Amino acid sequence: MSETTTAEGGAATKGRLSHRQILTVLSGLMLGMFLAALDQTIVSSAMKTIADELHGQSLQAWATTAYLITATLSTPLYGKLSDLYGRKPMYLTAISLFLAGSLASGMAGSMYELAAFRAFQGLGAGGLMSLALAIISDITAPRERSKYQGYFMAVFGISSVAGPVVGGFFAGLDSFAGITGWRWVFLVNVPIALAALVVVSKVLNIPHTRVAQKVDYWGAVALTAGLVPLLIVAEQGREWGWGSAASLVMYAIGALGVAAFIWQERRMGDAALLPLRLFKRPVFRVATLVTVVQGVGMFGAMMSLPLYLQIVKGATPTAAGLQMLPLTLGIMIASLTSGRVISRTGRYKAFAVAGLGVMSAALFLLATIGVDTPMAVVMAIAFLIGLGLGASMQTLQLAATNDVPARDIGVATSSATFFRQIGGTAGTAVFMSILFGVVGDRIAAAIRSAMASPSYVAALAAHPEFTRKMAGGMDINDTSFLSGLDPVLARPILEGFSSSMSTVFLVGGVVLAAGFALVWLLKENPLSDKSALEQRAEEDAAKAELALAG
Numbered sequence: 001m002s003e004t005t006t007a008e009g010g011a012a013t014k015g016r017l018s019h020r021q022i023l024t025v026l027s028g029l030m031l032g033m034f035l036a037a038l039d040q041t042i043v044s045s046a047m048k049t050i051a052d053e054l055h056g057q058s059l060q061a062w063a064t065t066a067y068l069i070t071a072t073l074s075t076p077l078y079g080k081l082s083d084l085y086g087r088k089p090m091y092l093t094a095i096s097l098f099l100a101g102s103l104a105s106g107m108a109g110s111m112y113e114l115a116a117f118r119a120f121q122g123l124g125a126g127g128l129m130s131l132a133l134a135i136i137s138d139i140t141a142p143r144e145r146s147k148y149q150g151y152f153m154a155v156f157g158i159s160s161v162a163g164p165v166v167g168g169f170f171a172g173l174d175s176f177a178g179i180t181g182w183r184w185v186f187l188v189n190v191p192i193a194l195a196a197l198v199v200v201s202k203v204l205n206i207p208h209t210r211v212a213q214k215v216d217y218w219g220a221v222a223l224t225a226g227l228v229p230l231l232i233v234a235e236q237g238r239e240w241g242w243g244s245a246a247s248l249v250m251y252a253i254g255a256l257g258v259a260a261f262i263w264q265e266r267r268m269g270d271a272a273l274l275p276l277r278l279f280k281r282p283v284f285r286v287a288t289l290v291t292v293v294q295g296v297g298m299f300g301a302m303m304s305l306p307l308y309l310q311i312v313k314g315a316t317p318t319a320a321g322l323q324m325l326p327l328t329l330g331i332m333i334a335s336l337t338s339g340r341v342i343s344r345t346g347r348y349k350a351f352a353v354a355g356l357g358v359m360s361a362a363l364f365l366l367a368t369i370g371v372d373t374p375m376a377v378v379m380a381i382a383f384l385i386g387l388g389l390g391a392s393m394q395t396l397q398l399a400a401t402n403d404v405p406a407r408d409i410g411v412a413t414s415s416a417t418f419f420r421q422i423g424g425t426a427g428t429a430v431f432m433s434i435l436f437g438v439v440g441d442r443i444a445a446a447i448r449s450a451m452a453s454p455s456y457v458a459a460l461a462a463h464p465e466f467t468r469k470m471a472g473g474m475d476i477n478d479t480s481f482l483s484g485l486d487p488v489l490a491r492p493i494l495e496g497f498s499s500s501m502s503t504v505f506l507v508g509g510v511v512l513a514a515g516f517a518l519v520w521l522l523k524e525n526p527l528s529d530k531s532a533l534e535q536r537a538e539e540d541a542a543k544a545e546l547a548l549a550g
Contacts, residue, residue, distance in 0.1 A: 017139050017531075024203045025139060026148060029132040030155050031196035032095055035189055036128035037156050039102075039121075041163025041321075043067075046171035046185045053182055054111045063111060065235040066119035072231065072421045073224055074126030079414025080216065080273050082131055083407065087138065088204045091131045095196050098124030102189035106179075121186075130414040133397060137409045138206060141534075142402040142527040143346055147339035149394040154335065157328035157386065164306065164321030171317075206533060219264045219273035226257025227422075234429035238436060274415055275408065283403035284412065286522045287396045288419050290356070293515035294396070295423025296430070297359065297508045298389060302327075303428050304435070304504050305366070305382065312371055312498045313378075314483060326379040330386020338391045342527070348395050349524040355392025356516040358384055363509035367502045371494045392519075402527055406535035427511070431504045438503055443496030450492040459488040 017025075043050075047063070082090040101121025108114035136148055166188065173181030229250035233240070240246045265272040279285050305327075309320040338351045362384035369378060397416050404412040447470075450456040460467055466489055482490050528535070 017533075022136075022139055022148060025135065025206075026151060028196060028199035028203050029135055030151060031192060031199060032091065032128045033132045033152055034155050034159060035095070035098055035192055035196065036125045037159035038163050038166075038192075039125065039189065041160055042167040042185055042188070044163075044167070046167040046182055046317075049171035050114070050182045050185070051111065053180070054108065054114060062115045063118050065232060066115045067122040067125070068235070068421075068425060069228055069231050070119045070122030071125040072122075072418065072425070073220075073227060074123050075130050075418040075421065076223070076273050076411070076414050077220055078127035078131055079134065079411040079418075082127075082134060083410035084215065087131055087135045087206070087410070088200070090127060091135065091200055091204065092197065094124045094127030094131060095193055095200065096124065097121070098128060099190060099193035099197070100124075102186045102193065106183040106186035106190075130417040131410075133417065134410045134413040135204070135206075137401050137413055138532045141529045141531045142398060143529045144343045145401075146342040146348070146394055146398050147336070149397065150332075150335035150339035150390075153390050153394055154332045157331035157390075160302065161321050161324050161328045164317045164324075168316060168318035168321065214268075214271045216264070216268050216271055216273040219261060219268060222257055222261035222264050223273065224257070226254050226259075226261050228254075229257070230254035231425060234425050237429060238433045242433070273411075274418075275411065278404060278408060278412060278415070281403050283523050283525055284400050286518065287400040287403070288416060290352070290515050290519045290522065291396050291400070291416055292419045292423040293511060293518060294356065294359075294392065295420040296427030297363065297512035297515065298393075299424030299427045302385075304431060304501055304508070305385075307435075308369070308498070308501050309378075311482070312494050312501070313375070323375065323379060324382060326383035327386040327389075330383040330388075331390040332386075334387045334390030335394055336390075338395065342395070342398070346527045347524065348398055348527070349519075349522055351391045352395040352399065352519050352522060353516070355388045355390070355395065356512060356519050357388070359388030359392070360509050360512035360516050362388060363505050363512055366505035367509060369502065369505075370498050371491070396519075398527075399522060399525075403525060406532040409532045427508075431508065434507060435500050435504050439496055439500040442499045443493050446492035446495040446499070455488055456492075459486050462486070463489060 044064075050063075078090055078094060098121055101117055101119075101124055104117040105114055105121055108117055132152065133149070136152070137145060140148055167185055170176065170181045170184040170188070173184075175181055176184050179187070233242075233247050233250040233254075237247050262276075265274055265276050269275070270277070279288070306317075306320045306324065309315045309323050310317065315323060334355070342348045342351065362381050365381045365384070366378075369381070397413070400416050401409060401412050463486055466485070482493065485493075530538075
């Protein structure tokens with residue numbers, strides 16, 4: 001195995017970068033990360049409109065699933081390839097693929113085309129977030145890294161609010177600049193991606209040590225065979241039935257694929273896509289496990305809360321996005337504050353513990369909200385979720401990357417992102433299944449209770465069309481009729497949804513409580529005061545001295 005040191009894109013110092021140099025590089029990374037983070041929320045708020053326009057309402061889940069599959073699968077591959085060939089070329093590749101996929105998605109003429117183009121877009125998305133975190137790990141020491149990662153958390157928080165607002169805005173327009181409104185949900189990525197390409201090309205100039213090592217392509221094939229069936233059943237299992245023949249086939253194929261992947265990774269050793277030796281390190285292992293649990297609870301909460309705001313409180317997607325501002329504020333305050341304290345003290349475990357504890361408590365509080373809960377209370381709880389997320393998410397990433405050798409920063413960072421996405425996918429599937437599994441019975445029970453009320457019986461008599469609709473069975477997949485329904489008739493339906501969402505939040509709180517218990521096992525290793533770039537430079541210098549001495 002041979003190594004060659006080169007400068008990515010130009011001259012660069014092998015010493016510590018100044019604060020100004022780091023912020024310059026950070027500007028390009030934040031643009032790339034903003035693309036990935038924004039896309040996760042902007043599309044979801046407009047997907048119903050898009051599916052209507054493309055006459056494919058029953059196919060809309062595949063547009064999301066295709067993107068999710070390619071984004072998840074490409075994440076570890078980007079980490080490994082960037083360790084071998086350099087961050088800059090891989091990051092530019094990720095932005096370019098995302099740009100091309102966004103442009104194509106904006107021109108889709110059917111849901112099938114959109115699903116294919118979204119899959120291509122996902123190939124780029126897989127590298128945008130993980131490589132940004134890997135690059136900041138390259139150029140900053142763990143001791144000071146968290147204060148810069150706070151900027152990334154701010155981007156993540158801002159996108160969670162801006163996405164539904166922008167998506168709802170474009171979805172509501174018939175046309176903009178002569179182009180159908182919903183197409184701008186994808187086309188808005190184009191100028192941001194072009195700006196990111198220019199900025200990254202210009203400012204991301206850091207040395208890279210090229211390693212002559214095999215690429216674990218068979219590992220990528222095995223991972224694909226293992227995860228694609230599991231991701232498909234996670235998205236489609238509720239429609240198919242979790243115990244249906246199709247689901248059972250997916251479980252079996254997925255299990256065989258995962259087993260083949262583990263066998264291949266053991267065989268490849270250091271050249272593995274996800275080197276199993278990393279999981280022998282206690283801090284990396286615990287941080288990764290807690291990251292998966294946090295992903296389950298985090299995505300479950302962040303998917304369910306907007307549903308509560310839109311269905312129970314009657315907010316539009318745009319208004320719901322704005323009502324999530326307290327969550328974003330909590331993320332920004334906690335991430336920036338914890339980053340500065342960690343930089344000053346070198347202690348980080350307390351923030352991971354406190355963050356998981358606060359998130360768990362916040363979800364238990366959400367389990368108590370109902371139809372009449374004041375919005376101020378809901379927004380205050382959302383703020384608590386943001387505080388917990390901002391304090392713990394970046395801290396777990398810091399703990400994992402601080403525990404691995406400099407040469408493994410890329411694969412370690414992508415692994416953390418990969419496992420968080422896996423947890424998030426599982427959490428979303430499980431929580432949505434719980435919600436739609438119990439909501440029918442909860443609504444029926446609320447209606448039976450309401451039948452004892454003279455006002456409800458009178459409202460039924462005044463709206464015979466509603467009675468006929470209910471006799472045919474209510475379609476809980478389309479709740480748009482609630483906005484024009486008599487409030488008396490709507491009340492038990494809203495109570496049924498609210499009760500079901502309380503169950504979801506309760507389960508989420510239990511999951512995060514498990515994460516809170518696990519995070520106490522996290523050992524607090526001293527934070528290095530040297531960046532991965534500096535560590536690799538020292539290793540190269542030591543090897544050169546040994547070669548000369550020999």
